[in-house]
Amino acid sequence: MISAIIVLGLLAGIFGLILGFAAIQFKVEGDPLVEKIDALLPQTQCGQCGYPGCKPYAKAIANDEADINQCPPGGEVTIIALADLLDREPKPLNPENGTESEVTVVTIDEQICIGCTLCIQACPVDAIVGAAKQMHTVITDECTGCNLCIPPCPVECIDIIPIKTSLATWQWDKPDETRTDDTKTAEPAL
Amino acid sequence: MINKLFDFIGGVQIPYYKEMSTQDSIGSVALPSQLILPLSQHIGAAAEPIVTVGQAVLKGEEIAKATGYVSAPLHAPTSGTITDIGDYPLPHPSGMRAPCIILTPDGENQWMPLQPHSHDYQTLDPSTLRNIVRGAGIVGLGGAGFPTFIKHNPGPNGHVETLILNGAECEPYITCDDALMRERPEQILAGLKIIKHALNAKRCIIAIEDNKPKAIECLRSALMIYPIENTEVIAIPTIYPAGSEKQLIYTVTGKQVPKDGLPINIGVVCQNAGTCAAVHLAIEKGQPLVSRVVTVSGDVGKPRNVDVPIGMPIDELIQQCGGITGSLRRLIIGGPMMGFAMHQLEIPIVKTSNCVLVDAGNAEHLKPRDEVMPCIRCGSCAEVCPVSLLPQQLYWYSKDLDLEKAQSHYLFDCIECGCCDYVCPSQIPLVQYYRHAKAEIWKRERETQKSDAARERHEFRLFRIEREKEEKAARHKQKKAALKTNAVAANATDSEPSKKHNDPKQAAILAAMERVKAKKLESQIAPKNTDNLTPAQRKTIEEIDKNRKERNNKDTPET
Numbered sequence: 001m002i003s004a005i006i007v008l009g010l011l012a013g014i015f016g017l018i019l020g021f022a023a024i025q026f027k028v029e030g031d032p033l034v035e036k037i038d039a040l041l042p043q044t045q046c047g048q049c050g051y052p053g054c055k056p057y058a059k060a061i062a063n064d065e066a067d068i069n070q071c072p073p074g075g076e077v078t079i080i081a082l083a084d085l086l087d088r089e090p091k092p093l094n095p096e097n098g099t100e101s102e103v104t105v106v107t108i109d110e111q112i113c114i115g116c117t118l119c120i121q122a123c124p125v126d127a128i129v130g131a132a133k134q135m136h137t138v139i140t141d142e143c144t145g146c147n148l149c150i151p152p153c154p155v156e157c158i159d160i161i162p163i164k165t166s167l168a169t170w171q172w173d174k175p176d177e178t179r180t181d182d183t184k185t186a187e188p189a190l
Numbered sequence: 191m192i193n194k195l196f197d198f199i200g201g202v203q204i205p206y207y208k209e210m211s212t213q214d215s216i217g218s219v220a221l222p223s224q225l226i227l228p229l230s231q232h233i234g235a236a237a238e239p240i241v242t243v244g245q246a247v248l249k250g251e252e253i254a255k256a257t258g259y260v261s262a263p264l265h266a267p268t269s270g271t272i273t274d275i276g277d278y279p280l281p282h283p284s285g286m287r288a289p290c291i292i293l294t295p296d297g298e299n300q301w302m303p304l305q306p307h308s309h310d311y312q313t314l315d316p317s318t319l320r321n322i323v324r325g326a327g328i329v330g331l332g333g334a335g336f337p338t339f340i341k342h343n344p345g346p347n348g349h350v351e352t353l354i355l356n357g358a359e360c361e362p363y364i365t366c367d368d369a370l371m372r373e374r375p376e377q378i379l380a381g382l383k384i385i386k387h388a389l390n391a392k393r394c395i396i397a398i399e400d401n402k403p404k405a406i407e408c409l410r411s412a413l414m415i416y417p418i419e420n421t422e423v424i425a426i427p428t429i430y431p432a433g434s435e436k437q438l439i440y441t442v443t444g445k446q447v448p449k450d451g452l453p454i455n456i457g458v459v460c461q462n463a464g465t466c467a468a469v470h471l472a473i474e475k476g477q478p479l480v481s482r483v484v485t486v487s488g489d490v491g492k493p494r495n496v497d498v499p500i501g502m503p504i505d506e507l508i509q510q511c512g513g514i515t516g517s518l519r520r521l522i523i524g525g526p527m528m529g530f531a532m533h534q535l536e537i538p539i540v541k542t543s544n545c546v547l548v549d550a551g552n553a554e555h556l557k558p559r560d561e562v563m564p565c566i567r568c569g570s571c572a573e574v575c576p577v578s579l580l581p582q583q584l585y586w587y588s589k590d591l592d593l594e595k596a597q598s599h600y601l602f603d604c605i606e607c608g609c610c611d612y613v614c615p616s617q618i619p620l621v622q623y624y625r626h627a628k629a630e631i632w633k634r635e636r637e638t639q640k641s642d643a644a645r646e647r648h649e650f651r652l653f654r655i656e657r658e659k660e661e662k663a664a665r666h667k668q669k670k671a672a673l674k675t676n677a678v679a680a681n682a683t684d685s686e687p688s689k690k691h692n693d694p695k696q697a698a699i700l701a702a703m704e705r706v707k708a709k710k711l712e713s714q715i716a717p718k719n720t721d722n723l724t725p726a727q728r729k730t731i732e733e734i735d736k737n738r739k740e741r742n743n744k745d746t747p748e749t
Contacts, residue, residue: 041641042641043640043645043648045644053648055648077634124648126647126651127647142647165284167286169636170284170286171632171633172622174622174623175622177619
């Protein structure tokens with residue numbers, strides 16, 4: 001009886017030491033769940049979810065403070081991916097946060113720009129180049145389409161433009177099965 | 191040498207309608223009023239123009255240079271003047287416009303001075319040969335348009351066992367390689383010899399489908415006259431898609447190209463017949479790729495093969511082949527199995543255009559797709575798939591955009607040959623679904639890349655703002671400390687009260703105060719021109735003075 005208690009006690013002590021060592025040695029930095037959620041968000045950094053960026057929103061979801069349907073740029077695809085990750089029921093996008101729309105970018109009308117730098121300060125991804133009293137311009141490839149630069153502009157020289165489809169980004173349409181007339185499609189023939 | 195052929199799994203027997211365009215020999219065309227030369231005619235980066243509008247060029251002159259490794263230069267197909275550089279419609283399923291160089295021929299068709307390596311190419315090392323091929327702008331003429339010089343580079347550990355000349359030409363209607371093999375076998379063999387030399391390949395196999403007995407015969411007899419070591423012409427069974435690279439390699443060697451691998455990984459290189467002829471012209475004649483043989487077939491007056499300068503507008507080409515018989519329903523670029531339909535004729539022939547198929551509704555075999563019916567799960571598609579995929583599963587996943595599942599069922603191994611589509615009794619446009627799903631996956635991949643970049647930039651911005659704040663605080667601290675030490679030092683060295691005047695800042699402040707005082711005094715000086723005023727004017731002036739005094743008192747309560 002006593003020997004059993006001693007053996008088990010010893011074992012418990014040894015395992016405790018191993019676990020304690022492992023907890024220090026293999027400590028995971030940061031919250032992996034937040035990282036995982038953040039990886040699914042579109043990184044537009046637009047703030048439409050009510051948080052100041054994608055990471056804060058990811059933190060809020062991880063802490064159960066925010067729902068998964070508050071990201072209009074991500075839309076349905078993101079909601080389904082989040083539901084999958086968190087094992088929750090997907091739900092439609094919360095209309096209070098906005099509606100899902102085509103991704104756009106902005107452009108600065110350089111003739112009107114007065115070089116006030118307000119848009120540069122607003123841009124969450126530093127995609128606007130310029131200096132005080134110098135013309136500004138948008139690096140279109142880096143623009144996330146968050147439109148945060150539009151309200152601060154005092155001369156309204158920033159326009160929203162659709163992303164141009166190039167030969168590299170063009171894609172085939174999904175086939176329309178109800179169609180019998182193939183004179184308008186690019187499908188092959190036989 | 192070869193005693194056994196291997197049958198690949200799947201494939202379909204389809205009518206090939208090749209006799210339509212093989213009645214005549216390869217024709218030539220009159221030069222059109224203008225040539226449209228797209229800057230991107232191949233896989234990889236688009237070329238960059240090196241000519242300006244108004245510049246006169248000779249035939250064969252380089253007009254756009256390659257950018258990057260996977261790219262090819264572009265040459266003037268005839269002599270003339272560059273009349274525009276701008277966006278024109280392309281032969282592309284999107285029907286989009288892209289940058290093109292427009293060349294107006296002068297009718298002289300005069301070559302630039304050429305540098306042929308007629309018989310000394312054996313002394314050149316493979317990399318020089320590759321550079322000549324690259325400089326000639328040669329890309330795979332079979333349809334995919336991969337820059338040819340890359341295929342001629344076996345890599346540092348590469349060892350090429352078999353060089354295969356792909357003369358299968360398995361798609362219906364297309365006969366441009368067939369015509370070339372029958373009429374210019376010596377060019378093809380000369381090109382093959384050069385490529386064999388450049389690759390140091392052990393053996394060559396010329397593989398031709400057995401529905402082209404004339405081509406087989408021509409190449410066999412030409413091989414007697416121009417022998418190449420360890421080379422043999424073999425007839426392979428006619429089954430679609432026998433000409434697809436991986437299927438052809440299996441048929442001939444019994445080896446399978448690994449998934450995500452290249453033929454070079456198993457010591458095989460495949461070359462199209464037309465590409466071989468182009469390599470011969472580039473090396474032994476010094477001519478860059480400026481024309482190609484194109485099959486014009488279907489509902490046209492005179493279906494035939496023609497040697498067409500690159501950039502020839504298709505409407506003029508069809509006119510010169512007897513015009514459209516009937517009213518155009520669609521124009522198919524490439525074959526009917528893997529090509530795509532266009533609905534405008536003002537597009538050019540490019541380096542990869544092997545066939546122009548006109549559908550005016552006369553040909554019974556080009557009939558439109560019937561109504562799409564639900565899948566009955568018959569499994570015919572799986573039987574004919576030459577890559578052993580499960581087309582039906584892929585169809586469900588692609589339709590629902592369940593992209594992860596589609597990928598785990600090897601969607602990206604689909605070669606889009608169209609066999610499943612062809613046999614489907616429900617007329618489901620299967621390949622279209624796969625193409626759409628592939629494009630969707632690429633799109634999401636691009637989006638992920640973009641969002642990763644955005645995340646990085648956002649995080650860097652937060653870091654930058656934080657850093658700037660710290661730097662500002664540090665600067666502030668430093669300044670404060672410097673002021674303090676200055677003041678202490680000043681106190682220690684100069685204890686007189688008049689030290690203020692030595693400090694330039696203090697002096698400036700004092701001077702400013704003096705100026706304000708002087709201004710105040712000035713304002714109290716009696717106003718001028720106030721002698722002959724009406725009582726009403728006097729009253730207003732008094733009121734104004736009073737207001738001013740009040741305001742002054744409010745602004746500076748201590749005075």
